[in-house]
Amino acid sequence: MAGHPGASTLLAAALLAAAGGSFAQEPPYKAEILDLKATILDLKGFPSDTGAGVSDLTARVDGLAARHEGLSVRQDKNAVTVSMLGDVLFDFDKAAIRPAAEPTLQDIASLIKSGSGGKVVIEGHTDSKGSASYNKDLSLRRAKAVAQWLASHGVDPSRLSTKGLGDTQPVQPNKLANGADNPQGRAQNRRVEFVLPKKQ
Structure with missing residues (x-):
């Protein structure tokens, strides 16, 4: 019986790690979206930068x-x-x-x-x-x-x-x-x- 609590603790730890891992993915994901928005803004500005071309x-x-x-x-x-x-x-x-x-x-x-x-x-x-x-x-x-x-x-x-x-x-x-x-x-x-x- 002593082994079971250890196993469930390991399982809980694994689930927590997995959940924590998915949460850990959010900040880089959000950063990529922000980078994409910045790129879109840069592209919108592009035609006016070359307007005299x-x-x-x-x-x-x-x-x-x-x-x-x-x-x-x-x-x-x-x-x-x-x-x-x-x-x-x-x-x-x-x-x-x-x-x-x-x-x-x-x-x-x-x-x-x-x-x-x-x-x-x-x-x-x-x-x-x-x-x-x-x-x-x-x-x-x-x-x-x-x-x-x-x-x-x-x-x-x-x-x-x-x-x-x-x-x-x-x-x-x-x-x-x-x-x-x-x-x-x-x-x-x-x-x-x-x-x-x-x-x-």
């Missing part, structure tokens, strides 16, 4: 073009250029911004404000209808109207410059090879372009 700028511009009709994107070594169709921005032969264009401009304003610096050039372009001097003046008035809109919606005016290039830089032929008018080509040439520097 070239790949991030490209991704944000591509996302912008996917969300809005009338936008296209091209890039070279130094800049990403967002092109916005003039027919989306303006009524025919006018330089007043259409209300329907404002959501797109709001997103472009956010894109510019989220960059860490660098001057954004706003270029106005026209088709070849009308005289070269008239087109240059119209394209400049349109670029200035866009810059003024952006400045009134929180973009630092010192980060904006404007150019009126008229019909000197078409992206499509204004006329077909046979000399006939090319309305689709002219529509592509009527545009405002936002040239965002990659090195901000």
